[in-house]
Amino acid sequence: MESSAALSQLSSSLQSGHVLFLAIHVLGTASFAYIVWRRLVPLLRAQPDHRFDHPFARLGKLAKFWFGQWKHPRYPTAGTLHILIFTGFILLVIRSFATLLAGVSIAHGNPAIPGSAGHFYDVVTDYAATVVFLCMLFAIVRRLVFQPVRYAVPERYGKAHTADAIFLLALIAVLMAADGLFSAAIAAAQLKAGHPSEGLALFSLPWALQMALASVSLTALGKFCFAGFLIHQITFYFLLCYRPFGIQFHVETSLFNVYFSKLERGTLKPVRWGLGEGHLDQLKSFGVKTFEDFTWKHMLDFYSCADCGRCSDNCPSNAVGRPLSPRFFSIKARDYTFQHYPMFGKSGNGKPLVGNLLSEDQIWSCTTCGACEEECPLLVEYIDKIVDLRRGLIDDGNVPQSLQKPLKALESRGNPYGKMEKKRADWATAKDFQQTCKVRVLDKNGASTLYFVDSITSYDDRMQSIARSTARILERAGENFGILGAAERDSGHEVRRFGEEMLFEALQEHNSEAIKGSGVKRIVTSDPHALNALKHDYKDAPPVEHISQVLARDVKAGLIKFQPLTNTDEVYTYHDPCYLGRHNQVYQDPRDVLDAIPGLKRVEMRRSRDRSFCCGGGGLMLFYEPKEDERMGVKRVRMAAEVGANLIVTACPFCMANIEDAIKVAGLEGKMTVIDLAELADRQMVRHSSPTAIPI
């Protein structure tokens, strides 16, 4: 028998299902279109979002995070699995559609691409399908037997998602197997007809199935071919229409979610996109109160969450038992969307989210450290949503009593402690200090550089030492600098992140005016929160740097030199402050400064750099009384002890406050010390006149 005859035998076998196949095509496609349209309904009712700019930057993100699967290797096992499956899917796209076409005519469907390129593609996809199939089996075993902790669902968040995950994994395995069976039946028929030239890829899944079908009659092969096709087609359309109801919707949405993802770190979304400056007063309501107050992109985030648990695995709030888990924030919000925007019937309910979907404690529990966003492979955003929800709470007056006093004090005194404005520069007039270092309060055109001190470093007895060290470093480096003194107000960084936008604007306007009036060309700060505010929240502020960046540069240039450490038994570790590291990407400079100190032994904690573990949060977070099992700082201090460090260096006054407290709470007093990078640099710095270090 000729090979064409064998094919026509299969062809006629498929032909018998022609009407059925066509009906499934039409039904499947129409259902999918309907489902997608229904899923788009909430997005169309959502708030605007500004995501259509910078197409090249966005394509770049797509290339890196979507096509390049950039974040995945951070979790080696799951990441490798995902990269293999993703690559398999990408490769199989053409083949899959070709197979679907085969129901119309086998000649159109097999092979997918004509010629030798086609044969190469077939071989590659035979292996791709095999790899995906094996990955599914492995993933199922992993879920059932090894049960990674991060997939577990704590009781308060509902039932485990294992069954759904396995069901979906199994369906993909079936899809691969069915496609393999279809190809195997055709190949076996060709072989039977003495036409083995373009066989299936050796040791692949279709090849194994072909071997199994070797002794089957041509008629039976026709039936296998038919069955393979039908199962593939039904599974394909079932998956297509089922995915929008669960965690696998990201297969469709990820492309858009990554393309429309946030481009700039450290920034916050405005209260309302598209509203001109100074028009905030026109808004009837602030922030997110009902589901429809979210932007369409934030809703897309909910759809795109793949329930992988990487965010919560890294969330410090979740780690210490606060009532916040970014993973379940997204999952619950997605379930809420499905419930209130069903496939049939009335959409939306307009009810407040707080009390229904979210609790106030949950919303205040976030330190905005950014660990969740750093980890998310799909670039889901959390901080903007939390801040928007806080804006809503502030607007309704729902603010914990513990935060009301500092907010009121910020309004009347420009600092959360309610201290007098005129005492803001008192740290600089301390007697011992003033004799060695004179800090000028700037008037017009007083200096080229402004040292922006911010509230905690200005007023807190302990943190004032950081201010004095910073001033001495700037002086040693020959900077022409000064401070704003009583004219400085709180940078408002946390005020904004706690949702009090109008108060932030007032603080910002005051400071911007004062900065402008001082005529400085650049700003240096020792507070990463001030750094982030001045850099990302303030409009038209001069360029701003953190003192660690200045130090690193001056050390490199030889402007600042260090004396060797006298106590070489100490083991140092550097704790990355969230707003210096993750939000502003300054990881290496502080480490370079430390490594420039002769005799300094430095180790890295298990969580460092972009996986640094938040110490408990800065600014207003110091006033908030969260519900938690343990302090974040205590966990952090234990991480330092774990690697044998007895000296934690940080570069943020809030980290200092939290870690200092945590050392006491953890009972590590005398065994563990914390010092600010500026303090350490100041202590070790070789001075002008005398070669001995002045104690702080």
Added chain:
Amino acid sequence: MEILVCARRVPDTSENEIVLNTAGNDIERDELVYSVNEPDNYAVEEALQIVARVGGTVTVATVGGEDEEEILRREMAMGASHGVLLSDDAFAGSDGRGIAAILKAFVTKGKYDLILTGVQAEDGAAQVGGMLAAMLDYPFASLVNSIEVVDSRKLKIGREIEGGNREISEIDLPCVLSIQTGINEPRYVGMRGIRAVASVPIPTHAASDLGIDPGTVGEAGAKVKRVYYFVPALGKGAEMLSGSREENIDKLVELMAAKGGLK
């Protein structure tokens, strides 16, 4: 229910460093920041919550000058429907009875079912509420820490009794209540809220509008006059600790253990 809350503007104790003036009869008032007297803020919140349950309006009144408008606006931003300023040169220097007389004159001009005051002003003597009730011949309850509206003529109120006991009483309307802090959690007033009411006109009533004889209020009518204002000298038995924070804590724990305060 028509509710009137009598509020007062006081220097904010948490945001000021209070120092005595050189004359020794008052505090130094330059550079002070003021806010609404804290118990009064709880009274306004309670009034707003009652109105949210049974309907009606909340009016906040204060005796003072232009500066006092600030707290009226804050309470309006919180949700009060009206703010009223009772202002006249003749009112300056009033004692407690004088303030009560001014408020009484205002109350009789309107029709209020319920009048709330804070339990006391932070710089006051907890006297205005009781005197106002007596002048109006209204029933009065002090230190109220819960209010339940029974019907349009009656309230059920809770009071905390020394020693941690609680008492529930019924009181006929109209009445005057002095509100204890802790009765509720006052809502936050943001910058946005304050800006929204920044240009709402605030009606001002002078002595003549209220039918008050200027001679009976203010300094002229005051029968209580402050003579001295000072920080008392340290008495015996009080020991001031003057070390670092850590040293003080250690010393304190030691002292408490020695006196049997710690077991």
